[in-house]
Amino acid sequence: MRVGAIVRADDQHAREVISLAKTLGGADAATFALLAEPAQTRAGVGAVRGAVVSPDADLAELAAAVGALLGDSAPDVILIPDGPLFEAVGARLAGSLGRTAARDVASVEIEGETLRVVKGAFGGKAAVALEATGCAVLGVRQGASEAQELSELPVAMVDVPHTEPLLVQRRAVRDSAGDDLGAAKVIVSGGRGLGSKDAYESLREVATLLGASLGASRAAVDEGWATPSQQVGITGQKVAPDVYFAIGISGASQHLGGMSGARYVVAVNRDEKAPIFVAADVGVVADWHALWPELRRALTGA
Amino acid sequence: MRVIAFVKSILDPEAPPGAIRFDSGRAQGDVGQVLGPYEGNALELAAQIAEGSGGAFVAIALGGKEQETALRKALALGATSAVRVEREEGFHDPLATAREMQAAAEAAGGADVYVFGRQAGDWDQAVTAGLFAGLAGLPLVPIVQGAEVRGAALSVRREIQGGYEEGEISPPCVLSASNGPGTLLRLPKVKDVMMANRKPIEVRPAISPSGGFKVSDLRANAASRAGRRIEGDLKSQAEALAQDLRRVIPGIGGGA
Ligand SMILES: Cc1cc2nc3c(=O)[nH]c(=O)nc-3n(C[C@H](O)[C@H](O)[C@H](O)COP(=O)(O)OP(=O)(O)OC[C@H]3O[C@@H](n4cnc5c(N)ncnc54)[C@H](O)[C@@H]3O)c2cc1C
Numbered sequence A: 001m002r003v004g005a006i007v008r009a010d011d012q013h014a015r016e017v018i019s020l021a022k023t024l025g026g027a028d029a030a031t032f033a034l035l036a037e038p039a040q041t042r043a044g045v046g047a048v049r050g051a052v053v054s055p056d057a058d059l060a061e062l063a064a065a066v067g068a069l070l071g072d073s074a075p076d077v078i079l080i081p082d083g084p085l086f087e088a089v090g091a092r093l094a095g096s097l098g099r100t101a102a103r104d105v106a107s108v109e110i111e112g113e114t115l116r117v118v119k120g121a122f123g124g125k126a127a128v129a130l131e132a133t134g135c136a137v138l139g140v141r142q143g144a145s146e147a148q149e150l151s152e153l154p155v156a157m158v159d160v161p162h163t164e165p166l167l168v169q170r171r172a173v174r175d176s177a178g179d180d181l182g183a184a185k186v187i188v189s190g191g192r193g194l195g196s197k198d199a200y201e202s203l204r205e206v207a208t209l210l211g212a213s214l215g216a217s218r219a220a221v222d223e224g225w226a227t228p229s230q231q232v233g234i235t236g237q238k239v240a241p242d243v244y245f246a247i248g249i250s251g252a253s254q255h256l257g258g259m260s261g262a263r264y265v266v267a268v269n270r271d272e273k274a275p276i277f278v279a280a281d282v283g284v285v286a287d288w289h290a291l292w293p294e295l296r297r298a299l300t301g302a
Numbered sequence B: 001m002r003v004i005a006f007v008k009s010i011l012d013p014e015a016p017p018g019a020i021r022f023d024s025g026r027a028q029g030d031v032g033q034v035l036g037p038y039e040g041n042a043l044e045l046a047a048q049i050a051e052g053s054g055g056a057f058v059a060i061a062l063g064g065k066e067q068e069t070a071l072r073k074a075l076a077l078g079a080t081s082a083v084r085v086e087r088e089e090g091f092h093d094p095l096a097t098a099r100e101m102q103a104a105a106e107a108a109g110g111a112d113v114y115v116f117g118r119q120a121g122d123w124d125q126a127v128t129a130g131l132f133a134g135l136a137g138l139p140l141v142p143i144v145q146g147a148e149v150r151g152a153a154l155s156v157r158r159e160i161q162g163g164y165e166e167g168e169i170s171p172p173c174v175l176s177a178s179n180g181p182g183t184l185l186r187l188p189k190v191k192d193v194m195m196a197n198r199k200p201i202e203v204r205p206a207i208s209p210s211g212g213f214k215v216s217d218l219r220a221n222a223a224s225r226a227g228r229r230i231e232g233d234l235k236s237q238a239e240a241l242a243q244d245l246r247r248v249i250p251g252i253g254g255g256a
């Protein structure tokens, strides 16, 4: 089976996915890259085709660029880094090619015409192994394979046909509260257990003291205390800080799935049976409202 | 505008670790069926678009009797009719699901706006809306946090990394709903819940397309860390926690 990778950013995740395509597809593997500007060479494998899309390209432009890159020779198995690119084009591309799709893919094997993938299921409580005969578009999880040393290869640039933007009069708004969680070294995250917007707001003081960014559970977002871009979890941001401090968060598997990359996890919850404790390196069973004044004193001496 | 919302009931995603057993390719346990949280956002979005445009709203679920939980909820929230495509509970290939949905949508008379949840909380696929859009050749707006009817168009707000974008789209289109300020599921009125329980649910046979993924193994993931507990009264808990935080985060509050 022919294997190809479609990538956008030139980052670790993209290099992992290209490397995986190379391992699976050998010399036939093809790389298709959405580039911010025209390039003559690029680290890649097999045929490298590139198309220019602006950093804030519209959904229609992304779809058109991917279509132009693949032309009429789409590889049988197409790998895309799971994340914003897959979200925007992956599954829709699969449907338009009449192929199946899977995301959150942790491993891929090809044996003859049989494709085997292992992916997360039940909010990360389980792993499922799936088997299919034939073609698919796969969203590959970060860390699913190792990034190999990739050599510079010439890039054949293709033109992207002009498209009307899908969302006309489009306006993008950056939400300063949440955009740096992925890179944060320390994250303080609050959940529904905080009980009120004021209590969630008080975490800003904790965050300032610890030099941390502020995250949230889905429940805290639904309460309107935090913005959706602050949500940590399988459908929020996947974070990997040195320290993750979870306050009033139960530890549902869908939340844990976003923070499992943290090096050290601290949890405060008043329920000693809360699942967050099983995912924490250190746990304090306490009412946050009672603990915080004492903790502030212990941290600041005031 | 005519709206079709695809909704699904799932085993309670907040069930504690161990409550759901994973064996022989199936997930089982003494855990209730609930409407998936993103399907809740989808229902809210569908109801708003139908209300805002004075149009009808049809809810469709594929599965066994367990899907009545989702469909009754849809009826209580204003769905004009509910359809269940008879299918065995458990894993189905998502492309086959999208094909099944196309057939059911066509039988229901089609729609201007197809609303999905961003991700059902069972097989963590998050691909069905995109597959449906691709098969049907319709545009897809993923991760929608709110929509408003503006004449013949929809003003849509969708999540992007670190923020959101807004713009207008002309149906027909496919939206996948996420949680945000514009999609918080309303509480249905008691009267509407009672009415919903009396409304009929149409049951249709599946077309059962073949091919795609099959489950070859399903197993539970082990818990990752063994937590150390900080015991004692509040003051000593706070002091021990502060000490621990100082150890792992250098330079807190000027201390070392
Ligand atoms: C498909 C899918 C995707 C999902 N994606 C995500 C995701 O990305 N991120 C996410 O977070 N969730 C996600 N969820 C939702 C998830 O299942 C939970 O509903 C959510 O994480 C619960 O948030 P919470 O822990 O803040 O709230 P709750 O579950 O209500 O927990 C509140 C906790 O606070 C504790 N508490 C109460 N009062 C106090 C106090 N005074 N002091 C200390 N502790 C207190 C309670 O003991 C409890 O443990 C997803 C669900 C599904 C189905």
Ligand SMILES: Nc1ncnc2c1ncn2[C@@H]1O[C@H](COP(=O)(O)O)[C@@H](O)[C@H]1O
Pocket: B006, B007, B008, B036, B038, B039, B042, B060, B061, B062, B063, B094, B097, B115, B116, B117, B118, B119, B120, B121, B123, B124, B125, B126, B127, B128, B129
């Ligand atoms: N069996 C089903 N019945 C109705 N809707 C479904 C079904 N499976 C998936 N969906 C819809 O597709 C969305 C995404 O599901 P998934 O791709 O399985 O995560 C869900 O939120 C539902 O809106």
